[in-house]
Amino acid sequence: MARTSSLSVIAFDADDTLWQNETFFRMTEEKFTDFLKDYAAGDHITERLLAAERRNLEFYGYGVKGFTLSMIETAIEVTQDKVPATVLHDILRTGRDMLRHPIETLPYVTETLNELSSSFQLVMITKGDLFDQERKLAQSGLGELFETVEIVSEKKPEVYRRIFRQHSNVPHNCMMVGNSLKSDVIPALAAGSWGVHVPHDLTWALEHAAAPVTDPKFHEITDLGKLPDLIYQL
Template identity: 45%
Template sequence: MPIKVIAFDADDTLWVNEPFFREAEEKFASLLEDFMPQHAIMKELYRTEIENLKLYGYGIKGFMLSMIETALRISDHKMPITVIDKIIRIGQEMLEKPVELLPGVEEVLKDLNGDYRIVMATKGDLVDQERKLKKSGLEKHFHHIEIMSEKRVSDYEKLIRHLDIQPSEFLMLGNSLKSDILPVLELGGFGIHIPFHITWVHEQVEHEVEHERFFKVEHIGEAGELIRRIGTNS
């Protein structure tokens, strides 16, 4: 069956995201270095984030709450309120960041539009992702926007049913093998991996992916030609 729907991840596929979290982590660790070495603070923060995913999901607000919780724990609840205030400000600054599109994004979306239904399928906080999409100016390119709390096989099944297509008619592009590519391959769809120079530890996959419907490009600008080639051969 020919490919009908092209789905794009958003964070670190369409626009810059992860570097802002790394920058925030460094600011956070420097605030708390009187209590513990910075590398240990980073580990404690990551542990808190993972434990809190089931409560807060993904996104900056949950990250901010995890920073506060970590700060209170490692200081034995002796953290000055002025430091807590600075932690909140770190999160607010992240929410106020301008959206920085990755090179070639708009050109690819324009190129593919008309030949395929274009979808954004992203994971994260609803309000934050809607804000970034609006700031990006890309909303006009998408037939459908899906903001997911998780990207599991069952979540993609739900999306594909909503789009009224077969898995073999669905192609997903993204920077995360774990969230964007592997679940789609398992369903019977196509995946194009576009690596980003920074990947959150929680999203990293150690093994190499070998699959007849798996493809990789170094830059999103290479995706249009590849998609048409896949469509011809599928």
């Protein structure tokens, strides 16, 4: 692939961009609502869980551990402080199961990263629990393709500026690729880089945002296999 004249750094989100993630949260959420089916309807439990997750982000951050704590809090609320110990054990067990779940890379990930790594600096920028993200990266076998892995607590424009300036003189020589418009694309564009949206079939409700279609540096592709051609055309 011919290298573009200015682009030098390509950054990737990890969860639901390189490997499956939200699928396992949805599966666990279904189990959770089943644990509490004697106390409330599934839709009500899901609504209360999402509210707990939203409240707890500033305390627990992103990832399985915070999700597990939010499930426990929701169970206490839904049962009016009468949640059985057996249910708490089930919640903790499902949380541990998520932390042990094998990694499933998404289509075209390996071949795309291999192709791009010969011409660009590849950087991973992901948020979530440090131990869990390190585990998933190790299991994925993709670590050697990235020059740097950044595990951050939040993805904001200033975070992207800091990371991009470590690898390039200016952010406009960089590109961020990810499945979340809210976390991966919009703040990266605000930092001055290119932003490429790769939609996933499932997106967490707290990651929804409108596409910045009027921004000339915004692009959307159906899968990572389309990324090399997009870069070549820039």
